Each structure stands twice: as C-alpha cells, then as structure tokens.
Amino acid sequence: MIRAHLLQMDLAWEDRGSNFAKVGSMLGGIELNPGDLVVLPELFDSGFSLNVDRTADVAPIGHGETQCFLAGLARERGVFVHGSWTGLVEPDAGARGLNMASLFAPSGEELYRYAKIHPFTYGREGERFDGGGEVVCADVAFRENEALRVCPAVCYDLRFPELFRRGLDLGAEVFVIGANWPEARRAHWRALSVARAIENQAWVLCVNRVGSDPHLRYAGGSMIVDPQGRVLQEGDARERVLSAVIDTGAARRWREEFPAWRDRADCLR
Numbered sequence: 001m002i003r004a005h006l007l008q009m010d011l012a013w014e015d016r017g018s019n020f021a022k023v024g025s026m027l028g029g030i031e032l033n034p035g036d037l038v039v040l041p042e043l044f045d046s047g048f049s050l051n052v053d054r055t056a057d058v059a060p061i062g063h064g065e066t067q068c069f070l071a072g073l074a075r076e077r078g079v080f081v082h083g084s085w086t087g088l089v090e091p092d093a094g095a096r097g098l099n100m101a102s103l104f105a106p107s108g109e110e111l112y113r114y115a116k117i118h119p120f121t122y123g124r125e126g127e128r129f130d131g132g133g134e135v136v137c138a139d140v141a142f143r144e145n146e147a148l149r150v151c152p153a154v155c156y157d158l159r160f161p162e163l164f165r166r167g168l169d170l171g172a173e174v175f176v177i178g179a180n181w182p183e184a185r186r187a188h189w190r191a192l193s194v195a196r197a198i199e200n201q202a203w204v205l206c207v208n209r210v211g212s213d214p215h216l217r218y219a220g221g222s223m224i225v226d227p228q229g230r231v232l233q234e235g236d237a238r239e240r241v242l243s244a245v246i247d248t249g250a251a252r253r254w255r256e257e258f259p260a261w262r263d264r265a266d267c268l269r
Helices: 016-028 065-077 155-159 161-169 183-200 250-257
Strands: 002-008 037-039 080-088 097-104 110-115 138-143 146-154 174-179 203-208 210-212 217-219 223-225 231-234 240-246
Touching: 002 016, 002 203, 016 065, 037 174, 037 203, 065 080, 065 097, 080 174, 097 146, 097 174, 110 138, 110 146, 146 155, 146 161, 155 174, 155 183, 161 183, 174 183, 183 203, 183 217, 183 223, 203 240, 223 240, 231 240
Parallel strands: 002 037, 037 080, 146 174, 174 203
Antiparallel strands: 002 240, 080 097, 097 110, 138 146, 203 223, 210 217, 223 231
C-alpha cells in the first residue's frame, strides 16, 4: 500500500515563486510518509499560458528552476513527485514549446519525461506547443515489494483512449494525469476519468486546478479512481489536497479475476 496526494491548486499566473510556495504550504498541512506519491496539476508553475518565451523551464529561459524544484521537493520530503512544466522543441531557438510531465524519485532522479501528445487546439495550444510522439511508462518502486508501472498523460490527452490502450499494452497499472480542465466541460472530465479506469482496469489519479486565469475558470473535481472504476476521492471547486491509499496489487488482481483486457479483437490492436 502507498498513499497518493493530489494537490488541487489555484495557480498564480506565470509566477513560479508563488506556485512553488503554494505547493510547500499545501504539503505542510498533510502527513507525508516516505515513498508516497505527490501529483501536481498541468503546468503547475505557470498556469496554462501560451507565452512560451516567459514560461519555458530550460536554459537560457528559466534555467530549469521548475525541474530543480520538483527534484528538490522529492529529495527533501522523501516522496515521488509528478509535475508538469514547459519545455522547448529547440532550446536554442526558443520558438515552440512542449507540455512536459516528469516523475522524480526521492533520490532526485527523473524516472520519466513525457511530452503531451495532444495539444488542445480548441484552446490554441497548438499555436505555441508541438505534440509529443511517444507514450512512456516507468516501473516505480515506491517501497520494498510495493511497485507499480506508471504511465503519465496531460489534460486533453484524456479524450484519446488510444493513448491509454498503448499504456496498457506497455503494462501500465496506474495513469497519472495533471490538468487545467475548464469548468464548462467538467462533466466530460469526470466521465472520461472513470472510463479510462474501467476500460484499462487501472488506477487513474487525475488532478485538476481550481480558480481562474486571464481566460478561463476551472472547477477542480480531481479524482482518485480504482481499477474497477470506483471513485475513492473526489474534489469540489475548492483548493485542497486529496489523499487515498493505493493498493499496488489491485490492478493485477482485478485483471486476473475479470480479464476483459485480454478479449480485445486482434483487428483493433
């Protein structure tokens, strides 16, 4: 058993320092055990900004401050930390961004680095961000004999079941999703998050922001969903931390008891 902690935050617009301080303050109010998992919203350091020239977290812009913060947080608290930040397609040119998600171990090691595959074109993300081209997974040993294969996704990716099926084919047992999902489509957020858990017989840990930015309002609704689609924790529209125990053997047991995942037709593989 491990514990997951989803930080449902109101993000400060393009203000790394304020968002870093908010993470520290929110974590200060909960009990963290060694090997726990902390999950932050999409682009937690800046909000969903298209101003790549101001938010990119690679030299010479930003000097990797967010990545250093995430690695340092993981080391200092002895936990695993999943966070999202803005990268650049060509760091020396600084023209176009990548919406990145990383997982850092308590050692400070980066266990995966994922580029959001589906830019949100309806929200103009495609104007400044390119999409990634690979689904990634990592075997994460949270504690001795407590391991899970983890697959990340980012916000709009949630609408594309093919990504999650690819993760399942790679052995994923838990999907970790950070988002800036608008209030207007909050019903879709909930339905899709539960569906991804049910159809892949996997944990879904999805954290959304709250509050507003210069363009949109966000309704939170972060969730921890088990491999049978049961919602163990669900947030409202307030800033808060959602915590739940994750049974690291639950996905394997459910897939063995009810092996629907094996029955996919060959023509759909």
